[in-house]
Amino acid sequence: MTEAILFAITIVLPNLALMGLGFFMQRQGQASQAFIDQASSFVFNYCLPCLLFFSVVDSEVDYAKQVLLIAVGVLITFILFFGAELYAKRYIEQPADQGVFVQGVFRSNMAIIGLATVANAYGERGLSIGAVYMGVVTILFNILAVITLSRVSKSVSDTWISRIILIVKKLATNPLMVALLAAFAYKASSLPPITGVIHTTGDLLAAVALPLALICAGASIDLKSMLSLSGISMQASIGRIVIAPLIAIAVGLSFGLTGIHMGVLFLMVGAPTAAASYVMAKAMGGNDILAANILAFTTVVGMFGMAIGAGVLRGFGLM
Structure with missing residues (x-):
């Protein structure tokens, strides 16, 4: 049990420490909103793509064996989505609140907190598996x-065709998706391994990705928003940090997932609500x-939930 507790602390505490640093910098006036926006853009457009690309290209993971993990992740996403939709239609009156509630429940922060926690838990191998999982589920x-x-x-021009075009544009211009597709294509080709200056530069950018992303996440925390929860936001938060991880565990175990695959599934599904959910809701x-x-x-709060869940799964030898 002691080993399980130490494991949980080890994978979550570094993330909390970096987020705490970002929050401290914001409170001290050392991280302005302009800095947060520019640093987040730098991470998203350059650092994270390098991290994903080289983690896939350099790995020895058999991606054919990840089909079950990805299928389970897709199933869990649908369960959360349709469950939240049914709940929203029955208990939430305003349409402007319904979609935000649903997105808050099913959409987790895989690219930053999920990947960072997986990397802390399983190193490069876990990062490679998590990158592939993220690539598919992000779509x-x-x-x-x-x-x-x-x-x-309420726009007349908003039709299903325009929505499909919007989705395609978002995916085609998403640097993370481009990096993953490029990595799969490179790995499937007979091209020689990437070495030298290119790889070294990529490694340096990749090393910056998760620490800087977590610092920006911490600097973006708004205590007033966090402590001003309405009934709907609390319900959505419970769905994300309690219901979603429990469903991940139940479905994962029912499909026989254990070890690193169960760990990746739990940490990716159990991550807090994705930052992109706010951007899309506003847009x-x-x-x-x-x-x-x-x-x-x-x-x-979700970080503590991830630690508790990881400790329990580790204690039972499931993660």
């Missing part, structure tokens, strides 16, 4: 987000204040 996240948020659109006319509240609360 589904974007599709479902557009579907649930489009209920509030598509959803309740952006509600989205900010959900994001702030789950970002902090």
